[in-house]
Amino acid sequence: MVVGYVVFIVLTIPQLPTWAQPAAYEWLFDIPQYAETSDNGSYSGSSAAGPSAVPWDGYVGPGADIHGVPLYGPLQHWSTTYDKPLLGCIFHDPRYQSHTGVDFPVNEGTPVHTTMAGKVVWAGANGPWGNLVVVENNGYQIWFAHLSAINVSVGDILNYGDVVGLSGNTGNSTGAHLHYAIMQKTGEDTYVWLDPQTFFTEDEVIYVGCGG
Ligand SMILES: [Zn+2]
Secondary structure, three states, X not given: OHHHHHHHHHHHHHHOOHHHHHHHHHHHHOOOOOOOOOXXXXXXXXXXXXXHHOOOOOOOOOOOOOOOOOOOOOEEEOOEEEOOOEEOOOOOEOOEOXXXXXXXXXXXXXXXXXXXXXXXXEEEEOHHHOEEEEEEEOOEEEEEEEEOEEOOXXXXXXXXXXXXXXXXXXXXXOOOEEEEEEEEEOOOOOEEEEOHHHHOOHHHXXXXXXXX
């Protein structure tokens, strides 16, 4: 059934008009997908979703330096064990240009560690992000999305490396993975998403690509 479906799609794509092909191509890559199809806050039909629903607390405390990765090896993805996190869809990935963070495909139930000490400003469901934890410090927020379980509460002050929850597949996600994103406050009501890859080094992850 699945094989027939894939063959059907592969044979069908070249037949589509040019304008329709990129979308179909991405959809095809969604079959074994690790990542959400949209997590940029434009998802409709969900309440309390989007960056506006997560407040800025204004907390400033020790340990505001952001570094490292939120998953510690050994890590399991499907039936294979890896010594460091797999890196799937990246920030503004060519195959997923609206992507606001990076995705780490990993089996559900894997502990997720904060990459910055700070205050928990969100710990609960949030539309497309599923179960979401947001940690803030000194004008930065770290977002950990699609969790299966949340281990912290709003107001908690965390040390670097504390476990915020367990990875999962909640919200707008088509396979177990951690969506990891970093936001910087730039003004009273403005913010920007930063590329998380600039906060860790290439040798800390195994790059596998988006949807591969
Ligand atoms: Zn993502």
